Amino acid sequence: MKKTATPDKRLPQALGGIDIFPLRPGTGALLCSADALDEMEGSDPFDPGGEEERDQKMSTMFDDLYQESLVRAEHKVWILSDLQQGLPENTRRCLAAGISDFELLGRPAEQIWYLGDAVEGVEADRLAAMCRLQEEAFASLRIPLCYATGNHDYDYSRTHRDQAPWMPFYEMVRDHPGWKTTAKSEDFYFRTQIGKYPVYFLCDHVSQTNGWCVTHSRVAWGRENYPYTDDDAQALKAKMAAETEPMITCGHYGFSGCNRDHELMDHLLPLPKTERVHFYGHSHIGDWAWGKKDAWRRICWVDWHDVPQIDVSSFENIRGRHCRSVLFHIYADGNMGVFFRNHDLHCFTEAYFPAGENAPQGWDGMRLRYDPPQGTEGGQTVRTKKEEAASPSGRS
Numbered sequence: 595m596k597k598t599a600t601p602d603k604r605l606p607q608a609l610g611g612i613d614i615f616p617l618r619p620g621t622g623a624l625l626c627s628a629d630a631l632d633e634m635e636g637s638d639p640f641d642p643g644g645e646e647e648r649d650q651k652m653s654t655m656f657d658d659l660y661q662e663s664l665v666r667a668e669h670k671v672w673i674l675s676d677l678q679q680g681l682p683e684n685t686r687r688c689l690a691a692g693i694s695d696f697e698l699l700g701r702p703a704e705q706i707w708y709l710g711d712a713v714e715g716v717e718a719d720r721l722a723a724m725c726r727l728q729e730e731a732f733a734s735l736r737i738p739l740c741y742a743t744g745n746h747d748y749d750y751s752r753t754h755r756d757q758a759p760w761m762p763f764y765e766m767v768r769d770h771p772g773w774k775t776t777a778k779s780e781d782f783y784f785r786t787q788i789g790k791y792p793v794y795f796l797c798d799h800v801s802q803t804n805g806w807c808v809t810h811s812r813v814a815w816g817r818e819n820y821p822y823t824d825d826d827a828q829a830l831k832a833k834m835a836a837e838t839e840p841m842i843t844c845g846h847y848g849f850s851g852c853n854r855d856h857e858l859m860d861h862l863l864p865l866p867k868t869e870r871v872h873f874y875g876h877s878h879i880g881d882w883a884w885g886k887k888d889a890w891r892r893i894c895w896v897d898w899h900d901v902p903q904i905d906v907s908s909f910e911n912i913r914g915r916h917c918r919s920v921l922f923h924i925y926a927d928g929n930m931g932v933f934f935r936n937h938d939l940h941c942f943t944e945a946y947f948p949a950g951e952n953a954p955q956g957w958d959g960m961r962l963r964y965d966p967p968q969g970t971e972g973g974q975t976v977r978t979k980k981e982e983a984a985s986p987s988g989r990s
């Protein structure tokens with residue numbers, strides 16, 4: 595590749611030091627420093643060798659689906675998580691890849707949902723730098739941002755138990771005009787809306803004295819002081835069940851059936867029939883160390899439910915190798931579209947459409963299986979009256 599392009603000046607100031615070199619109008623851009631561009635001479639994975647060949651590479655079925663969806667979508671959300679690192683220089687690089695790719699798509703979202711682990715580590719200077727970089731970068735988009743904390747937001751508090759908790763990214767979001775997270779550090783959820791659709795963010799939480807903390811969807815310290823009981827989970831579930839429009843949930847973790855931690859999340863099961871889809875992070879796509887056999891699993895289902903769970907992580911290139919996120923669309927008929935984006939390669943890698951009609955069908959049967967009446971042998975053996983009538987012997 596020849597270094598003939600002019601750096602794209604739309605890059606936010608916060609990302610200084612890394613330039614964007616557009617390949618061709620409408621075909622994405624290569625994001626790197628001029629020096630790195632020189633080093634890549636002759637081995638550029640973005641330049642297959644000719645304009646015709648390149649055009650073929652950049653226009654895919656996913657691009658066509660996305661463009662069609664964009665026209666139909668009534669609501670559009672950008673969902674990301676897990677920038678998770680203590681390396682400000684590489685943070686600049688990941689932000690450059692993600693945000694400039696989002697810019698090249700035309701800033702196609704009315705909200706940003708950031709699902710935790712924005713920072714990592716315990717060094718105050720690095721944490722402050724990571725927060726500053728991200729606040730400037732995301733603020734430059736001028737799109738409302740919602741944030742649900744994840745386990746690494748509590749790294750500093752975990753190692754400074756004798757002090758009041760300090761979660762710099764959470765506190766920055768809480769104080770940033772127009773951005774939203776829990777009002778208090780001990781709150782375990784907050785509610786917002788996208789159009790008429792309710793959205794619940796399920797968050798890790800810590801007491802204001804640091805006497806207890808929930809991360810990894812379990813009580814990480816101070817179990818004897820933890821104030822919430824199953825009654826609190828049931829109260830939230832009742833609130834969700836009273837919603838009159840299809841509901842979306844988000845958080846750093848999934849429910850039972852997801853790739854990784856879900857212990858406390860499962861206190862909300864069985865989910866009320868208002869639930870349509872859940873988005874989570876924490877399980878960095880391509881991360882063999884933590885994802886193990888599910889390292890590449892982007893979509894799974896809540897156990898016993900017809901509710902899909904979407905893994906949106908991660909917005910970094912260390913554990914997950916590529917900087918990834920999801921673009922989420924809601925259409926006028928209540929159906930939804932999920933588009934997985936690889937920001938490094940400027941392409942959509944998968945598309946999925948969870949139908950709005952799925953959930954109510956079979957819901958009562960799910961409830962019996964998951965939450966069997968007392969005196970029965972267990973969820974899996976419970977049969978509905980309809981099933982009993984169809985097959986009295988129980989064989990299938």
Ligand SMILES: [Fe+2]
Pocket residue numbers: 711744745746846875876
């Ligand atoms: Fe995490």
